[in-house]
Amino acid sequence: MKHLLRLAFLLALSGLTGCASLYFPPPPHTPMLTHKGKFYGALSTNQHTNYALQGAYGLTNHLAAAGTFSSLHRRKSDRTENIDFAEASLGYFTRLPDKRVLEVYVGGGGGGTERIERDKEQLTTRTLDGSLSKVFAQVNYARKKRDNIHLFNRDFPLTYGAALRMSYMQLNNFRIDGLAAPGESNVFFEPITFTRTQIAGPVQLQFISGQIFGFRNNKYLKAANSVFQVGVVINLDRNTTLDK
Structure with missing residues (x-):
């Protein structure tokens, strides 16, 4: 697991210098639910000021x-x-x-994207905008580590895992300076690792690192951004207790 974390960290650093893309990947969700009625909520951000709000709920003991x-x-x-x-x-x-958990998800999404480019005099040189759509499949795996982090005379339990996501993305209704332009599509592979440590009660601190790989050589819809997020996670069940 340590080797996977190092690899993910190096991949994340390599992605920081990528060219601008009209798509910035949200972090794959990793709720790691264990039973019906359990709720997962997460709020995270990164060095790009990209914010992500996530939630999940166990509808049954397996769905x-x-x-x-x-x-x-x-x-x-x-x-x-x-x-x-x-x-x-x-x-x-x-x-x-x-103490291991396995999850498989399928889903989709959509949104909007805009990029306004400027010259050295801060004058607008080009405006690009369009809509984004996605379908994806994702597999999550996690386990609770046997050892804890011992700080300030306290033990902080650790949970770590990985997620593998495959996505098909489309850039639709694409316009350059208000004029219609050909859209693009791409297939992305997004492997990430995550580590959580319990802070207090149902509140956990989470670190996510990973990379995005594109299978098509596009000009605008490409894998140019890494995945690195730091955030807070809350796990509650119907009795508002932490799942052990």
């Missing part, structure tokens, strides 16, 4: 519903980017021996 809303609004010296994207999915989850 779950999940959703994500991701928002990126940032201004740089040469461009402004505005991307809002939402996803919804249904999944199957099961508890395995030795």
Whole structure:
């Protein structure tokens, strides 16, 4: 597992220098549900000021519903980017021996994207905008580590895991300076690893790192951004207790 974490960290660093894309990936959701009535909520962000709000709920002891809303609004010296994207999915989850959890999700999403490019004098040189659509399949795996982090005379339990997502993306209604332009499509593979540590009660701190790989050599819809998120997770059941 340590080797996987190192690899994910190196891939994340390599993605920071990628070219601008009209798509910024929201983090794959990793609720790791274990029974009916369990609720998962997460709020995370990263160095790109990309915010993600996620939630999931166990509808039965094996069926779950999940959703994500991701928002990126940032201004740089040469461009402004505005991307809002939402996803919804249904999944199957099961508890395995030795405190392990397996989940499989299928879903889709959509949103809008805009990029305003500027020259050195801060004059607009080009505006690109369009709509985004996605369908995806994802597999999650996690387990609770036997050892804890011992800090300030306290033990902080660890949970770690991985998620593998395959997505088909489309850039629709694409316009450049208000004029219709050909859209693009791509197939993305998004492997990530995550680590959680319990802070207090149902509240956990979560770190996500990974990368996005594109199978098509596009100009606008491409795998140019890594996945790195730090956030807070809340796991509650119907009795508002932490699932052990």
